Amino acid sequence: MPELPEVETVRRGLAPAMAGQRILTAEIRRPDLRWPLPEAMGARLSGARIGALERRGKYLLAPLDSGETLLIHLGMSGRMVVATPGGDRDAPGRFHNAAPAAGKHDHVILEMEGGARVIFNDARRFGSMDLWPADRIGAHPRLAGLGPEPLGPDFDGAHLARAFAGRRAPVRALLLDQGIIAGLGNIYVSESLHLAGIAPARAAGRIARRRLDRLADAVRDVLSAAIAAGGATLRDHRRADGTLGYFQHDFRVYGRAGAPCPCPGCDGTIRRRVHSGRAGYDCPRCQR
DNA sequence: CTTGGGTCCTGTGCGC
């Protein structure tokens, strides 16, 4: 499901229930995710107090007072759902009774000290969790190779120029590379390239520096707007608090094949093209 | 090193 704006939205939604709170118990209902959950994860989480929730690219990080950091990746279909005793909770599962039933794909359930229940649900199980020493969290195999945060100070046109130099791969493919820039996925790559007026298939290393500046700006603008909208909601996905993100209504090209290009004065038609198994969207008229 | 393709898994929506 989630790209950077959705993960950031999840982080903000989880913070009230998790940040500064102690985990009373951690129930592991299914350990075989993308990678097996770490040894004795339930015991290592139980009793630990969580610090401030953080995000790096598409990863959520929850530092614990045990000295370990809980690392979470939602994969394609992963969700973090917060259920509170008095409140309700969106599907799957319910939390109305004293003996709540777990949803079908609820793999990890955290009972928080404050009474909230935090559930990791992931139908496709492409998501993952890991525990890693906090003082070496940057050396985690999944984090060590990540590129800069697109909304941080290290990301700009100059960075793209360095990363793209000599590369003949389509710019679309390199923007999806988390080692070049952390957090973009299929949606926001299409959106950013359209906003920047750059064709997805263009060889990355042959894009003029000035246009890379524009691309960097487009990435930041698209991500910022998406975060402000609470991320995008496709299908039945919801935010941690059950509300819906609404950025999908602002998509310029994603999922809009056949629709007119939203650019003022452009009479192009959005098209859908499949590269290496992934669908991308662009306007052949105003993206060059 | 770079590049492209296959793969993991389940659910959903569409056309017939």
Add this chain to the structure above:
DNA sequence: TGCGCACAGGACCCAA
């Protein structure tokens, strides 16, 4: 209504 198939927001792994 049922069935089969394409497709889904990720990213690793491997062959060329």
